Amino acid sequence: MEILLQTVLSTIEIAVFQDKQLVFRKQSPSLQKSNNTVVYDLQNMLQNRGLPLSRIRRFWFVNGPGYYTGIRIGLSIAKAFSDTTSIPIRLITTFHWLRMGIPPSTERCCIFIPSSKKEGYLARMHHFSVESVQCIEKEQMEKDYHSNVLQEPLFVPFGGLDVSIPYAPVGDITTLPLDYKDVITSQTIEPEYIKSVDDLFQNRKECG
Amino acid sequence: MKRHDTQKIHLHIDSEEELENFAETFCSLLQGDEVIYLQGPLGAGKTTLTKKIAHALSIDPHQVISPTFVLMKQYKAALSMYHFDLYRLDEEKQLSDIDFFEIVEYPGLKIVEWADKFPSLKKYADIIITLSIGGSSQRSLTVQRNA
Amino acid sequence: MYIVGIETSCDDTAASVINEKKELMASILSSQTTFHAKYGGIVPEIASRKHLELISHVCQEALQSSHIGWNDVDLICVTKGPGLVGSLLVGVEYAKAASLALGKPIKGIHHIEGHLLSPSLTHPITYPYMGLIVSGGHTEFVHVPKPGSYQVVGSTVDDACGESLDKFGKSIGISYPAGPIVEQFATQGEEKKYPFPLPSVRNRPFDMSFSGLKTAAMHVLQKLSPDEIENEKGSLCASYQRALFYHITATAKKILASYPSTMILLSGGVSANQTLFSMLQQSIDIPVLKPGKGLSTDNAAMIAWAGYCRYIAEGSDSLDFEVQSSLALESYAAE
Numbered sequence: 001m002e003i004l005l006q007t008v009l010s011t012i013e014i015a016v017f018q019d020k021q022l023v024f025r026k027q028s029p030s031l032q033k034s035n036n037t038v039v040y041d042l043q044n045m046l047q048n049r050g051l052p053l054s055r056i057r058r059f060w061f062v063n064g065p066g067y068y069t070g071i072r073i074g075l076s077i078a079k080a081f082s083d084t085t086s087i088p089i090r091l092i093t094t095f096h097w098l099r100m101g102i103p104p105s106t107e108r109c110c111i112f113i114p115s116s117k118k119e120g121y122l123a124r125m126h127h128f129s130v131e132s133v134q135c136i137e138k139e140q141m142e143k144d145y146h147s148n149v150l151q152e153p154l155f156v157p158f159g160g161l162d163v164s165i166p167y168a169p170v171g172d173i174t175t176l177p178l179d180y181k182d183v184i185t186s187q188t189i190e191p192e193y194i195k196s197v198d199d200l201f202q203n204r205k206e207c208g
Numbered sequence: 209m210k211r212h213d214t215q216k217i218h219l220h221i222d223s224e225e226e227l228e229n230f231a232e233t234f235c236s237l238l239q240g241d242e243v244i245y246l247q248g249p250l251g252a253g254k255t256t257l258t259k260k261i262a263h264a265l266s267i268d269p270h271q272v273i274s275p276t277f278v279l280m281k282q283y284k285a286a287l288s289m290y291h292f293d294l295y296r297l298d299e300e301k302q303l304s305d306i307d308f309f310e311i312v313e314y315p316g317l318k319i320v321e322w323a324d325k326f327p328s329l330k331k332y333a334d335i336i337i338t339l340s341i342g343g344s345s346q347r348s349l350t351v352q353r354n355a
Numbered sequence: 356m357y358i359v360g361i362e363t364s365c366d367d368t369a370a371s372v373i374n375e376k377k378e379l380m381a382s383i384l385s386s387q388t389t390f391h392a393k394y395g396g397i398v399p400e401i402a403s404r405k406h407l408e409l410i411s412h413v414c415q416e417a418l419q420s421s422h423i424g425w426n427d428v429d430l431i432c433v434t435k436g437p438g439l440v441g442s443l444l445v446g447v448e449y450a451k452a453a454s455l456a457l458g459k460p461i462k463g464i465h466h467i468e469g470h471l472l473s474p475s476l477t478h479p480i481t482y483p484y485m486g487l488i489v490s491g492g493h494t495e496f497v498h499v500p501k502p503g504s505y506q507v508v509g510s511t512v513d514d515a516c517g518e519s520l521d522k523f524g525k526s527i528g529i530s531y532p533a534g535p536i537v538e539q540f541a542t543q544g545e546e547k548k549y550p551f552p553l554p555s556v557r558n559r560p561f562d563m564s565f566s567g568l569k570t571a572a573m574h575v576l577q578k579l580s581p582d583e584i585e586n587e588k589g590s591l592c593a594s595y596q597r598a599l600f601y602h603i604t605a606t607a608k609k610i611l612a613s614y615p616s617t618m619i620l621l622s623g624g625v626s627a628n629q630t631l632f633s634m635l636q637q638s639i640d641i642p643v644l645k646p647g648k649g650l651s652t653d654n655a656a657m658i659a660w661a662g663y664c665r666y667i668a669e670g671s672d673s674l675d676f677e678v679q680s681s682l683a684l685e686s687y688a689a690e
Contacts (some may be wrong), residue, residue: 035678
């Protein structure tokens with residue numbers, strides 16, 4: 001049994017996998033993250049299933065991009081689990097997590113994650129590889145979409161954009177194959193994460 | 209025809225009562241989601257004005273104290289109010305560390321002191337109020353909408 | 356019984372271990388030179404990012420210094436407010452996750468309660484007592500008639516006194532943290548040379564206002580040349596300090612006349628200031644106590660201790676308690 005916690009988007013998620021199949025998922029709207037109940041919900045979920053934490057084979061944490069507050073929440077939990085148990089922790093970017101909800105037959109796609117009212121991160125992906133990430137103003141991205149500059153299908157999480165852009169609601173699919181070979185992993189939590197947050201900040205600077 | 213990007217209003221305030229009246233009128237004109245920058249030197253009355261605005265929103269003004277040390281305080285009444293003080297920040301990257309960019313999107317009023325330390329923040333403001341000191345309880349206020 | 360305390364409400368990342376006999380086994384702060392010599396970083400650091408980088412290390416250091424592991428820990432205590440939300444969240448989420456993973460109880464603690472109880476870690480205390488917290492972010496009088504019962508009877512309505520000292524220090528060229536340096540300069544000057552005014556708060560005799568003091572100081576400084584400011588540093592600091600502390604002491608006397616107390620418990624960063632301590636001792640008949648070394652400024656030992664006291668009285672918290680940037684002490688105590 002493996003558990004994934006995603007706290008970086010405006011809807012946070014707990015997802016449970018058994019033999020690479022998604023068996024349970026809880027999504028909670030959470031814009032103001034100070035009142036999140038991720039750990040409490042996780043505790044309830046485990047108790048309802050009669051599962052002690054020690055039975056969990058691996059924990060996955062989505063480590064960004066997304067809301068900084070959410071990233072901090074997720075990784076604080078990850079560090080605590082890492083320090084207090086011997087359960088392996090794996091990190092996965094938001095792009096890779098969302099890509100899992102897109103049909104595998106889609107060879108190339110774009111995924112846009114809003115990082116504020118005006119901007120976000122646009123990744124171009126080829127299957128599970130992120131080919132490029134750019135920080136882009138939402139207005140510019142909407143223009144590009146409408147004028148077919150993007151070329152590939154565009155996906156956004158949980159309605160993160162204007163309703164004027166039709167989007168595939170990523171994350172509605174109930175069976176997600178978790179193929180370990182294709183996702184980013186990390187043995188230790190700190191160094192990987194710090195690099196990515198600093199990188200994200202660099203991107204933000206270039207943006208505006 | 210020359211268009212003005214920003215419209216400015218100049219006011220002279222001679223007493224605390226006048227400041228209170230200003231705050232009440234000012235708040236009644238707001239929608240409730242604005243980002244307001246308060247600019248001016250130490251002692252100009254930025255926190256005092258924030259208290260008056262809080263009072264107009266039915267938040268106890270005595271609870272509103274300077275957020276210099278804690279960097280941001282949040283108050284809840286019918287409307288939420290977020291009170292930032294960027295005095296202690298030295299670098300732009302610290303703005304992410306206090307979740308500035310996220311909180312400016314939250315519903316409620318966001319009041320920011322010392323935003324003028326970081327020119328790149330100007331685009332996030334809806335209204336900028338500049339205060340300057342006249343005499344002991346006299347202040348000049350310039351209120352402008354941000355383009 | 357081993358109790359871990361975690362405190363991330365503002366700048367410092369702190370963890371500590373105490374036992375039920377009030378023995379302090381470790382108190383680690385990220386601002387300590389020994390800590391950041393080992394892990395790097397600049398002091399002081401304003402950053403929730405820093406909290407995330409350091410939380411694991413401070414906790415590990417605290418446990419190692421105490422010669423225990425996480426499996427030996429019986430209770431986890433963490434500051435849930437007031438403070439900066441992004442910073443508080445790091446400590447709280449870490450603590451909640453540790454509590455879940457270990458199956459151990461957890462307590463979410465009010466930062467001010469930690470300060471209020473900190474002198475009792477090292478000194479016997481008697482009730483009722485008056486707590487006086489004086490720090491960069493807080494200046495308040497809290498009456499404690501019996502354990503766990505708090506009434507905020509007077510506080511600043513604008514600047515905190517530590518903040519006031521810092522802003523004044525900065526305006527005469529002293530860098531952060533200015534408080535201790537202002538104190539040093541003050542010993543070389545004449546405290547009555549610059550009579551700064553002491554405004555009171557209309558209709559609120561137990562509250563204090565320091566922003567007028569700041570404005571008055573700015574007026575005085577505007578009339579002096581940079582050379583004059585340099586030469587007059589001692590007297591400027593002495594006079595400013597005197598006005599600030601006189602304001603606090605006079606308010607203390609007024610409050611104690613209405614709220615009988617057996618002692619004053621001083622805490623917060625400015626409690627380390629000897630001038631304030633002496634002024635209080637001289638003006639007040641009851642004993643003035645301050646916390647042991649290293650426990651005046653923000654620390655996690657006070658959180659562990661407050662958490663232990665609450666746990667004995669109330670049991671564990673459930674994992675859904677919230678982080679709050681503004682948390683009123685009375686409503687917290689009433690929960």
